[in-house]
Amino acid sequence: MRLSHSRYPVLPSSFTPQQQSWKLPRLMQSLVLLTLFGLMMQICQADDGQFPEVTWHGLLDLRYQHSDAAPSELEYGLGKLRAGGERDRWRVNEAAATLQVRLDWDWMANATVKYADRQSTPLDLTEAYLAYRPVGAAGWRLAGRLGMFFPPISLENTGTAWSSPYTLSPSTINAWVGEELRAFGGELRVDYKTQAGDKFGVFGAGLANNDTAGLTLAWRGWSLHDFESTLTGRLRLPDGIGIPALFPKQANASQTFVEVDGRPGFYAGIAAERPQRYSLRALYYDNNADPAALSAGQYGWHTRFWSLGAKAELPWEATVISQALTGRTSMGELLGDLRAVDVGFWSASWLVSRPLGDGRFSVRYERFGSDERDYLPQDSNGEHGQAWTVNYNLTFAQHHQLNVEFSRIFSARPARQERGEAAYQEDTLWQVAYRLFF
Amino acid sequence: MASRLPAVFLTAWAVVAPAGELAGKAVAGGRPLADLVVAAQALDAAGRVKAPPAPAAMALDQKSREFVPHVLAVRSGTPVYFPNSDAIKHHVYSFSPAKRFEIKLYSGVPREPVHFDQPGIVALGCNIHDWMLGYVYVSDADYLAVSDAEGRWTLDLPDGRYRLSFWHPDAAEQAPEQTVSVPAGELAVTVELKARFPTGKPPASLQNQGYGDGF
Numbered sequence: 001m002r003l004s005h006s007r008y009p010v011l012p013s014s015f016t017p018q019q020q021s022w023k024l025p026r027l028m029q030s031l032v033l034l035t036l037f038g039l040m041m042q043i044c045q046a047d048d049g050q051f052p053e054v055t056w057h058g059l060l061d062l063r064y065q066h067s068d069a070a071p072s073e074l075e076y077g078l079g080k081l082r083a084g085g086e087r088d089r090w091r092v093n094e095a096a097a098t099l100q101v102r103l104d105w106d107w108m109a110n111a112t113v114k115y116a117d118r119q120s121t122p123l124d125l126t127e128a129y130l131a132y133r134p135v136g137a138a139g140w141r142l143a144g145r146l147g148m149f150f151p152p153i154s155l156e157n158t159g160t161a162w163s164s165p166y167t168l169s170p171s172t173i174n175a176w177v178g179e180e181l182r183a184f185g186g187e188l189r190v191d192y193k194t195q196a197g198d199k200f201g202v203f204g205a206g207l208a209n210n211d212t213a214g215l216t217l218a219w220r221g222w223s224l225h226d227f228e229s230t231l232t233g234r235l236r237l238p239d240g241i242g243i244p245a246l247f248p249k250q251a252n253a254s255q256t257f258v259e260v261d262g263r264p265g266f267y268a269g270i271a272a273e274r275p276q277r278y279s280l281r282a283l284y285y286d287n288n289a290d291p292a293a294l295s296a297g298q299y300g301w302h303t304r305f306w307s308l309g310a311k312a313e314l315p316w317e318a319t320v321i322s323q324a325l326t327g328r329t330s331m332g333e334l335l336g337d338l339r340a341v342d343v344g345f346w347s348a349s350w351l352v353s354r355p356l357g358d359g360r361f362s363v364r365y366e367r368f369g370s371d372e373r374d375y376l377p378q379d380s381n382g383e384h385g386q387a388w389t390v391n392y393n394l395t396f397a398q399h400h401q402l403n404v405e406f407s408r409i410f411s412a413r414p415a416r417q418e419r420g421e422a423a424y425q426e427d428t429l430w431q432v433a434y435r436l437f438f
Numbered sequence: 439m440a441s442r443l444p445a446v447f448l449t450a451w452a453v454v455a456p457a458g459e460l461a462g463k464a465v466a467g468g469r470p471l472a473d474l475v476v477a478a479q480a481l482d483a484a485g486r487v488k489a490p491p492a493p494a495a496m497a498l499d500q501k502s503r504e505f506v507p508h509v510l511a512v513r514s515g516t517p518v519y520f521p522n523s524d525a526i527k528h529h530v531y532s533f534s535p536a537k538r539f540e541i542k543l544y545s546g547v548p549r550e551p552v553h554f555d556q557p558g559i560v561a562l563g564c565n566i567h568d569w570m571l572g573y574v575y576v577s578d579a580d581y582l583a584v585s586d587a588e589g590r591w592t593l594d595l596p597d598g599r600y601r602l603s604f605w606h607p608d609a610a611e612q613a614p615e616q617t618v619s620v621p622a623g624e625l626a627v628t629v630e631l632k633a634r635f636p637t638g639k640p641p642a643s644l645q646n647q648g649y650g651d652g653f
Contacts, residue, residue, distance in 0.1 A: 050544055053527055055526065057644070059645075102527065105527075105529055105542055135531045135565045158646060159643075160645050160646075165643065165645055165646060189653075193533065197571075203653075275569075395642065395645075398643055401645065437643065437645045438644065
């Protein structure tokens with residue numbers, strides 16, 4: 001008698017211990033993708049013919065921008081937007097599609113592919129993960145994710161492909177999350193749900209490929225934009241502040257999602273939620289990177305921070321979202337008790353939003369800053385600033401959304417003087433966006 | 439043929455117990471209030487002259503990713519079917535003490551109904567669509583009604599004295615019980631709601647549909 005092997009779940013070979021693969025980020029990425037694919041194939045072959053169930057959502061974002069701002073990331077500058085200068089621009093800002101494949105009642109595969117203006121690879125992944133979310137007995141529920149995903153920091157970016165229903169540019173905190181943070185690993189979450197629907201939970205994740213996180217906060221500082229880095233993404237470094245002279249081994253761009261030292265990082269946190277009333281999240285993140293490590297032109301940046309977020313529904317149909325983040329990033333060998341770059345950073349934002357007429361009106365104020373304590377005074381990385389963002393958007397027939405947004409950022413960053421600019425700058429951005437959701 | 443049966447049955451019942459009617463209107467903040475449950479307990483023998491018919495099967499549909507109706511009132515022992523009118527799947531569950539269950543809904547009507555045997559409030563959720571929220575109000579009361587979109591409710595019952603109790607999922611405090619003698623004029627019931635948040639509705643924009651933040 002022969003046993004039918006297909007009846008038994010066979011773990012894909014990529015489930016072998018991953019220690020060797022930490023040093024090989026590309027290989028690890030491939031292994032994670034292979035694992036996802038393997039599991040998908042396994043579950044697709046289950047006896048129930050009604051799975052997998054495939055759904056997809058997407059977003060097309062056409063944008064007009066008028067900026068009056070200092071040169072920014074796209075111009076290798078230290079401005080606070082993504083693109084500076086005094087000019088008008090029309091462009092396809094972003095086009096994204098999220099594919100969701102429900103493999104069975106508990107498992108779902110989720111991937112988002114995105115085109116964005118001047119993205120280093122025109123079409124690339126922003127997220128790809130396998131999610132496990134069964135109905136838990138007696139109010140307890142275990143959930144998990146495996147793959148590449150955003151750490152649960154933003155309370156604004158709840159829309160298709162990580163867009164925000166409130167503003168076009170997310171806060172400085174969430175712009176940084178989009179730019180430099182992604183977990184490549186596994187996340188587990190345990191929730192207890194009461195009779196009234198209240199949820200309390202703890203969560204944690206082990207992660208890799210996030211060793212350069214913190215670089216842009218140190219060298220360029222906080223910024224306000226809606227560009228999310230992708231799997232193979234690279235970010236431009238600011239010119240004229242002496243990076244090649246002081247760090248000749250640094251490549252001319254930061255590879256955002258790379259494993260430099262083979263040491264896994266983690267985050268852990270707690271969450272509480274009363275549906276339709278409030279949501280609270282606190283999280284500690286530590287990429288556990290070795291600050292002395294260097295691999296293929298990318299330094300390890302030991303970045304750790306606390307993140308706090310609160311969202312509340314208030315009377316008068318007002319929604320308030322407040323987030324705060326504070327931490328440190330360190331890079332370079334120890335010299336005495338100092339490193340080459342050691343920057344403390346913090347930011348806090350307050351957003352109020354409410355329906356107005358047929359649309360939604362949102363105002364956000366935020367403050368941000370950083371300071372340094374390292375042995376390279378010529379590499380000056382401190383700053384402080386504040387920003388206002390005002391948005392009004394109208395949604396038609398569930399699909400079409402018209403946005404008008406104004407942002408103004410006031411910031412002082414001494415390093416700008418090395419570029420022959422004034423340390424204090426005021427950046428202004430007007431945006432009109434048509435967004436199609438499908 | 440089958441569709442005619444209830445009408446025949448109701449006619450027969452009406453002959454045995456001359457029907458009275460108690461009607462009312464539910465209001466919250468000056469606006470009509472839907473989904474208010476009105477439960478009537480007969481206080482004298484007249485009301486129980488004829489016990490209401492044995493619980494027949496009822497249905498609570500999933501349509502456009504909502505529970506329809508949002509609130510279903512049933513007598514204890516009623517079997518309830520959970521059909522799925524959407525093209526996508528739903529995973530309906532409840533952890534309420536009155537009835538714990540989990541039902542995996544493909545398109546169409548599942549073969550087995552869920553039996554609600556114990557009185558109590560059963561809160562329904564969908565594991566796939568977190569915002570979906572529904573309620574089954576299970577009661578031993580003699581007569582039950584739920585207010586419609588205009589806030590109107592009607593109980594078909596024999597003349598007599600009744601104790602009325604009320605329940606609404608979003609009430610800050612449930613409306614107090616009342617004793618009425620039928621025949622009576624239209625009853626006005628005012629409820630103060632916790633807040634004017636739309637609960638259990640799908641998001642108004644496709645931007646927020648099917649994504650959440652993945653967490």
